[in-house]
Amino acid sequence: xxxxxxxxxxxxxxxxxxxxxxxxxxxxxxxxxxxxxxxxxxxxxxxxxxxxxxxxxxxxxxxxxxxxxxxxxxxxxxxxxxxxxxxxxxxxxxxxxxxxxxxxxxxxxxxxxxxxxxxxxxxxxxxxxxxxxxxxxxxxxxxxxxxxxxxxxxxxxxxxxxxxxxxxxxxxxxxxxxxxxxxxxxxxxxxxxxxxxxxxxxxxxxxxxxxxxxxxxxxxxxxxxxxxxxxxxxxxxxxxxxxxxxxxxxxxx
Amino acid sequence: xxxxxxxxxxxxxxxxxxxxxxxxxxxxxxxxxxxxxxxxxxxxxxxxxxxxxxxxxxxxxxxxxxxxxxxxxxxxxxxxxxxxxxxxxxxxxxxxxxxxxxxxxxxxxxxxxxxxxxxxxxxxxxxxxxxxxxxxxxxxxxxxxxxxxxxxxxxxxxxxxxxxxxxxxxxxxxxxxxxxxxxxxxxxxxxxxxxxxxxxxxxxxxxxxxxxxxxxxxxxxxxxxxxxxxxxxxxxxxxxxxxxxxxxxxxxxxxxxxxxxxxxxxxxxxxxxxxxxxxxxxxxxxxxxxxxxxxxxxxxxxxxxxxxxxxxxxxx
Numbered sequence: 001x002x003x004x005x006x007x008x009x010x011x012x013x014x015x016x017x018x019x020x021x022x023x024x025x026x027x028x029x030x031x032x033x034x035x036x037x038x039x040x041x042x043x044x045x046x047x048x049x050x051x052x053x054x055x056x057x058x059x060x061x062x063x064x065x066x067x068x069x070x071x072x073x074x075x076x077x078x079x080x081x082x083x084x085x086x087x088x089x090x091x092x093x094x095x096x097x098x099x100x101x102x103x104x105x106x107x108x109x110x111x112x113x114x115x116x117x118x119x120x121x122x123x124x125x126x127x128x129x130x131x132x133x134x135x136x137x138x139x140x141x142x143x144x145x146x147x148x149x150x151x152x153x154x155x156x157x158x159x160x161x162x163x164x165x166x167x168x169x170x171x172x173x174x175x176x177x178x179x180x181x182x183x184x185x186x187x188x189x190x191x192x193x194x195x196x197x198x199x200x201x202x203x204x205x206x207x208x209x210x211x212x213x214x215x216x217x218x219x220x221x222x223x224x225x226x227x228x229x230x231x232x233x234x235x236x237x238x239x240x241x242x243x244x245x246x247x248x249x250x251x252x253x
Numbered sequence: 254x255x256x257x258x259x260x261x262x263x264x265x266x267x268x269x270x271x272x273x274x275x276x277x278x279x280x281x282x283x284x285x286x287x288x289x290x291x292x293x294x295x296x297x298x299x300x301x302x303x304x305x306x307x308x309x310x311x312x313x314x315x316x317x318x319x320x321x322x323x324x325x326x327x328x329x330x331x332x333x334x335x336x337x338x339x340x341x342x343x344x345x346x347x348x349x350x351x352x353x354x355x356x357x358x359x360x361x362x363x364x365x366x367x368x369x370x371x372x373x374x375x376x377x378x379x380x381x382x383x384x385x386x387x388x389x390x391x392x393x394x395x396x397x398x399x400x401x402x403x404x405x406x407x408x409x410x411x412x413x414x415x416x417x418x419x420x421x422x423x424x425x426x427x428x429x430x431x432x433x434x435x436x437x438x439x440x441x442x443x444x445x446x447x448x449x450x451x452x453x454x455x456x457x458x459x460x461x462x463x464x465x466x467x468x469x470x471x472x473x474x475x476x477x478x479x480x481x482x483x484x485x486x487x488x489x490x491x492x493x494x495x496x497x498x499x500x501x502x503x504x505x506x507x508x509x510x511x512x513x514x515x516x517x518x519x520x521x522x523x524x525x526x527x528x529x530x531x532x533x534x535x536x537x538x539x540x541x542x543x544x545x546x547x548x549x550x551x552x553x554x555x556x557x558x559x560x561x562x563x564x565x566x567x568x569x
Binding site: 119127135142 | 264321322323324327347348349351352353354355356358359360362363364365366367368376380381382384385386387388389390391392393394398400425426427430431432433434435436437451475483484487488493499500501502507508518519529531533537542543544545546547548549550551552555556557559560562563564567568
């Protein structure tokens, strides 16, 4: 079983996430890390491979060259290979252009299963998988908190606003998993050491079928609407009293 | 002139309030406004859409459309856009709507902006990065696709009536491969959090399921209802009917007390409309401290019992 996991390298939470006013794009100049939500997809792929007894887990991403450093975490967890789509023509790619590039790379891998995390950590629309599935003309199941591989088909438990649906789809299929599906493993020291030597390839836009046009633009950036000054206190033993005082001030009790 | 199609999501025999809010927004923007209802046995819902200002309501009524799965709906909406020349298709945020909109984007090569809180017919407004910036979002494609943030728009009933028309249902071979084995039937337990003035919500920071008793005790003292995050609902600590967030309920009480909730974006979208937000969390870097009115860094297990006692004393 060949499983492709689509992951995103996002600016490290510790170094902060901001839009660059010069380009109106996310500032990616700092350290990049694999989006935490994507580690659940990597974990699920590893579990499926282990249960099947054989197979290959390929992580696929699109981003600047240094995004490969972030992909190495997935390799350290146990993924077999990393593919990075990197091309200046894809800088600032929106959903449309990203889906086109990822679908091109996934199609070239001819994977049985394509996994995504439930959203990106830097403000995505939580829907990229659906655009990729459309381009690949494959079935899609999103928000999956339980996944069963029956050989030839998969069954996912999807959480929606109304509860849990159970949906089945034949392979090859595209699945977006939620962060309730598993607990991602920590890379072992051996895994971290071994990651450097695993195959890491790059693709340019042409190799994915050519860079597609964006469908959206950022016209302008503005400051958020002001919100009342937040009060933050450290509990010194009087927090309960201070909360009651605050609630009384706000006429809530 | 803008020619807009609004996707109306329904559950059971009701159109979702969020979808009607988007329809009202489209009517306010002006131009030609139509809506589409997709499902099996959904004809009766069309009339309601007319009352909210749609001039035309397309009904795609077909047994193959009964399960709320996205890909069959992409087929229906894409055909309407192509045949009828709609230049704008708007959705209210939901798990289903996001999947339909993204599939439609790829099908029609149409740009998709999400998280919208406003739209003027040309551009939209979308707060991004935990609401630290407002993006004025535009489109460079012939067809504009937009998803509005949950709970951002209220429906306005105008009292019109729509022309109801049948939408053709032609499904792609891959669109029917995913099949519903069992559809969700969430059971409501306890008082509804959507109507509560005060909500006490618990997250993973409670530590264990039994500690929801703390949230219940405080809710009782404040005369409110108990809510939960997705993480604890998925872990089986609390029933789904109490879940607040992206895939749960959207609430806007007068007071929202968050206990042991880090405040990830998927939770935030469900409660950011609350009037006053109080958060107790032991992690000083929890994102919820960036959008609450009073943030308390401390051990909720020590603070909450005392707080409940003080509130009870004050109210008696």
